[in-house]
Amino acid sequence: MSLDIWMRENPLSYIWIGSYAVAFLIFAIEIAMVVHKRKITLQQVRLMREADESEEG
Amino acid sequence: MAINWFKYSAPTTFYGLAGKLIPWFAISAAVLCMVGLYIGFVVAPADAQQGEFYRIIFIHVPSSILSMFLYLIMAAYAAMGLIFNTRLSSMMASAIAPTGALFAFISLWTGALWGKPMWGAWWVWDARLTSELILLFLYLGFISLHASIDDPRRADRAAALLAIVGSVNVPIIYFSVQWWNTLHQGSTIKFTGTSMHIAMQQAMFTMLVACWLYAITVTLMRVRSIILERERHTKWITELAEVKS
Numbered sequence: 001m002s003l004d005i006w007m008r009e010n011p012l013s014y015i016w017i018g019s020y021a022v023a024f025l026i027f028a029i030e031i032a033m034v035v036h037k038r039k040i041t042l043q044q045v046r047l048m049r050e051a052d053e054s055e056e057g
Numbered sequence: 058m059a060i061n062w063f064k065y066s067a068p069t070t071f072y073g074l075a076g077k078l079i080p081w082f083a084i085s086a087a088v089l090c091m092v093g094l095y096i097g098f099v100v101a102p103a104d105a106q107q108g109e110f111y112r113i114i115f116i117h118v119p120s121s122i123l124s125m126f127l128y129l130i131m132a133a134y135a136a137m138g139l140i141f142n143t144r145l146s147s148m149m150a151s152a153i154a155p156t157g158a159l160f161a162f163i164s165l166w167t168g169a170l171w172g173k174p175m176w177g178a179w180w181v182w183d184a185r186l187t188s189e190l191i192l193l194f195l196y197l198g199f200i201s202l203h204a205s206i207d208d209p210r211r212a213d214r215a216a217a218l219l220a221i222v223g224s225v226n227v228p229i230i231y232f233s234v235q236w237w238n239t240l241h242q243g244s245t246i247k248f249t250g251t252s253m254h255i256a257m258q259q260a261m262f263t264m265l266v267a268c269w270l271y272a273i274t275v276t277l278m279r280v281r282s283i284i285l286e287r288e289r290h291t292k293w294i295t296e297l298a299e300v301k302s
Contacts (some may be wrong), residue, residue: 007174011109012098018170019113020094023120023163027271030159034278041285042299049295 068145068284069293075277082277086270089263097260110174115260117167119268120160124192125227127157127272131199132224135217145280147213148287150220151203152280156272158196165189176240184233185241188226195223209287 007014065071097115104111131153138147168186169179180186199216206212234243245253253261288294295301 011174012112014170014174015109015112019116019167022166023116026159026163030156030275031278034275034282038278038282038285041282045285045289045294045300048289049300052295 066143066145068148068288071145072281072284072297075281079274079277082270082274086267086274089267089270093260093263093267096256096263101256101260102254107175110171111257113167113171114257115264117164117171118261119265120164120167121189122265123268123272124157124161124164124189125230127153127160128192128196128220129224129227131157132220135213135220138213139217139221144287145284147210147217148280148283149276150217151213152276152283153272154196154199154203155279156275158193158200160268160272161189161193161196165193181240183240184237185230185239188230188233191226192223192230195219195226199223 065074093115097112101112103109131150134146134153135150137143138150165186168189172181173179199219202219203212203216206215233239234241245251251258285294
């Protein structure tokens with residue numbers, strides 16, 4: 001069955017899979033990336049702090 | 058009690074404030090998104106001409122509006138950083154850019170999915186579509202230019218110029234359907250009123266507010282990482298509870 005026929009027979013599935021699922025997947029990926037970036041940055045800052053403390057000590 | 062807003066223009070104070078606000082914005086965004094989808098898919102009736110396909114509007118229109126507004130806000134922050142040399146303004150501009158780019162992409166993507174059943178084509182070189190595509194390229198240009206310069210303050214200034222010059226594209230997107238004969242429909246909601254069903258309006262505005270709250274949440278989360286990264290050599294960062302733990 002071609003996409004044209006399928007989309008006309010299943011408009012809500014077409015909308016949900018094509019638009020909303022893609023949009024929410026993009027949002028989920030963005031949130032995951034932002035959370036990951038924060039974890040990495042915090043880790044770097046902690047390492048720098050530990051290095052500074054060991055130098056002073 | 059009067060709030061001293063200028064106090065929060067410094068990264069030191071804004072970092073804590075952003076941390077406190079994030080959960081509120083995130084929860085509100087999730088709740089409103091569910092309410093908007095419920096109204097849009099359960100309460101709102103099918104369109105007389107477009108049938109069920111019009112329901113893409115509840116993600117397409119908020120994404121398009123946000124892609125334009127976020128660009129203007131990004132350009133305003135970048136300009137403030139350039140003129141007043143304020144650190145937080147430039148950080149905010151950098152934090153907004155990826156979210157704005159994603160909204161521009163979602164706008165184009167959902168527009169293509171709407172265009173196929175309505176126009177019979179995924180893409181046409183129509184003024185509205187083309188100017189929105191240029192907006193996506195401007196966002197990508199801002200992000201790439203900023204990433205290509207090692208010194209963050211120099212990167213802020215260079216990217217700010219691009220953001221300010223590129224802001225001329227936003228009114229072009231908005232007025233494109235009036236200035237040119239486009240396949241894309243004109244504005245359904247005008248200052249003089251709208252012909253939309255009340256449930257469709259409610260769903261669209263609820264989703265618009267949800268998308269705004271989502272964009273604010275993600276921007277605040279991102280700007281906190283940028284503040285941590287750029288201010289890592291300062292004493293106040295090393296004294297933060299999350300850094301000490």
